Amino acid sequence: MWSGQEYLKPRTKRLKVKIPRHFWLYFLVIFSFALNILLFWQNKSLKSQLVSLKREIVALELREKELETQLDQLQKEKEELLQQAVGVLKKRTSYMEKIIRRLGLSRHFGTSQQKALGGPYLPPRKEYEILRERINTYLTRLEKVPLGKPCRGYISSYYGYRRDPFTGKRAFHSGIDIVARYGAPVRATADGVVYRVGYSRGLGRYVKIRHKHGFLTVYGHLRKYVVKRGERVKKGEIIGYVGNTGRSTGPHLHYEIRRWGRSLNPLRFIRAERHLARVARSFPSS
Ligand SMILES: [Zn+2]
Numbered sequence: 275m276w277s278g279q280e281y282l283k284p285r286t287k288r289l290k291v292k293i294p295r296h297f298w299l300y301f302l303v304i305f306s307f308a309l310n311i312l313l314f315w316q317n318k319s320l321k322s323q324l325v326s327l328k329r330e331i332v333a334l335e336l337r338e339k340e341l342e343t344q345l346d347q348l349q350k351e352k353e354e355l356l357q358q359a360v361g362v363l364k365k366r367t368s369y370m371e372k373i374i375r376r377l378g379l380s381r382h383f384g385t386s387q388q389k390a391l392g393g394p395y396l397p398p399r400k401e402y403e404i405l406r407e408r409i410n411t412y413l414t415r416l417e418k419v420p421l422g423k424p425c426r427g428y429i430s431s432y433y434g435y436r437r438d439p440f441t442g443k444r445a446f447h448s449g450i451d452i453v454a455r456y457g458a459p460v461r462a463t464a465d466g467v468v469y470r471v472g473y474s475r476g477l478g479r480y481v482k483i484r485h486k487h488g489f490l491t492v493y494g495h496l497r498k499y500v501v502k503r504g505e506r507v508k509k510g511e512i513i514g515y516v517g518n519t520g521r522s523t524g525p526h527l528h529y530e531i532r533r534w535g536r537s538l539n540p541l542r543f544i545r546a547e548r549h550l551a552r553v554a555r556s557f558p559s560s
Contacts (some may be wrong), residue, residue, distance in 0.1 A: 282365075296475045299303045302370060304558060308535065311351045312368065312504065317429065319509065326410065333362060334404060335385075335436070353398065356398040357398050359402055360398050360401050360402050360405065363402065363405035363406065363409065364380040364405060366405075366408055366409060366528060366553050366556070367405050367408055367412075367426075369549075370409060370412050370550070370553055371385045371412075373546050373549050373550060374412065374416075376542065376546070377419065377542065377543065377546055378533070378538075379419065379487060380411055382415075382487050383411075383412060383415055385412075387478065407519075409553075413550075413554060416550060417465060417487040418464055418465055418466075418485060418511060419464055419487065419543070420462065420463035420464040420466075420483065420485055420489055420490065420491045420531055420543055420547075421463060421507060421543050421544070421546055421547035422463055422491060422543070422544055422547035423452065423463075423529075423544050424452070424460050424461055424462070424463050424491070424529050425452055425454050425458050425459065425460045425461065425516060425527050426454060426457070426458060426528070427452040427453050427454030427455075427516075427526070428453055429450050429451065429452055429453075429541070430451045430452070430453045430526060431447060431450060431451035432447070432450055432539075432541065433447060433448070433449060433450055433537075433538075433539040433540060433541060434446070434447060434539070435447070439523055439534070440521060440523075448530055448537040449492065449494075449528050449529050449531070449537065449540060450528075450529055450539075450540045450541060451526045451527070451528055451529075451531030452526060452527045452529060453524070453525070453526045453529060454516045454525065454526060455517065455525065456516060456517065456525040457496065457497055457510045457515045457516060457517075458515065459514075459515060459516075460481075460493050460496065460512065460513055460515060460527055461509075461510050461511060461512055461515045462483055462491070462507040462508065462509055462510065462511050462513050463491055463509065463543070464483075464485045464486075464489070464491070464507075464509045465485065465507070465508055465509050466483040466484050466485040466489075466491070466506075466507055467483065467484050467505070467506055467507070467514070468481060468482070468483055468484075468501045468502060468503050468504060468505045468506075468507060469483060469484040469490065469503070470482040470503060471499050471501065471503055473501065473519070473520075474520065475521065476494075476520055476521050477492070477494035477495065477520050477521075477528060478494055478496065478517065478518075478519025478520025478521070478522060479494075479495070479496040479497070479498060479499055479514070479520070480492060480493060480494045480495075480499075480520075480537065481493045481496065481499045481501060481513050481514055482494060483507060483513070487533070488533045488534040489531065489532070489533050490531070490532040490533070491529070491530065492519060492529070492530035492531075492532070493513065493514060493517050493527060493528070493529060494527070494528035494529075494530075495516075495517055495518060495520050495522040495525075495527060495528050496514040496515060496516065496517045496519060496527075497514070497515045497516060497517025497518070497519065497525075498514055498515055498517065499513060499514035500512060500513060500514055500515075501513045501514070507537060531543055
């Protein structure tokens with residue numbers, strides 16, 4: 275039976291979403307498919323990254339090898355330069371040793387014992403150091419040896435037998451005469467101690483200086499001297515002035531070098547200084 279009330283009755287219809295059958299199965303299939311795609315892309319990008327990394331590594335390895343060869347080359351060049359320097363130093367050392375030998379000083383400078391440098395193998399660096407040190411030692415020791423000229427001027431009379439300017443007879447000249455301007459400064463040719471000053475008929479006013487290794491220098495015919503007996507003098511220090519005292523025919527300096535009482539040719543020592551100056555110029559001491 276129909277009644278109006280029946281129409282007014284609120285319909286309580288439940289909204290029901292209908293889940294298709296096998297929904298979860300579909301979902302799982304789709305999900306795993308999507309995941310697969312994602313993983314696939316990730317894998318691909320990782321692979322490409324790996325490839326580029328590998329390439330970088332190869333490039334770095336190449337660069338490393340390049341640098342290594344460069345380093346080798348530099349090392350070789352350095353070694354060669356050092357070897358060259360050692361060669362130059364060796365030449366200089368032997369040159370200096372020759373000068374020292376000629377002056378009769380090998381024993382005092384230890385050059386006679388040092389000949390065996392070519393013996394056992396030494397690395398160039400070490401050899402370089404040894405040679406450098408040796409040259410410096412020679413230079414400092416030679417400071418104590420009378421070298422060079424005591425005053426400016428030209429040599430008018432040499433060492434050895436000559437005709438005596440006063441008697442005209444053959445006589446031994448135990449030094450050299452340097453003609454210089456009257457009053458020109460006379461300097462000590464090496465560090466030493468003033469052994470004697472005075473006046474003699476032959477030498478006129480004179481100064482005698484004692485040096486190391488048995489050397490004695492004599493400066494004669496001075497106008498005056500400015501040092502006292504026992505005074506220490508340095509190489510190059512003014513000890514007096516050129517004059518014409520004693521047996522002299524004009525202003526000049528009589529200069530002698532003696533060693534252990536024997537006179538030596540001063541010219542050898544003057545020349546030695548010139549040779550050494552050349553060595554010192556080409557080898558600036560540290
Ligand atoms: Zn003389």
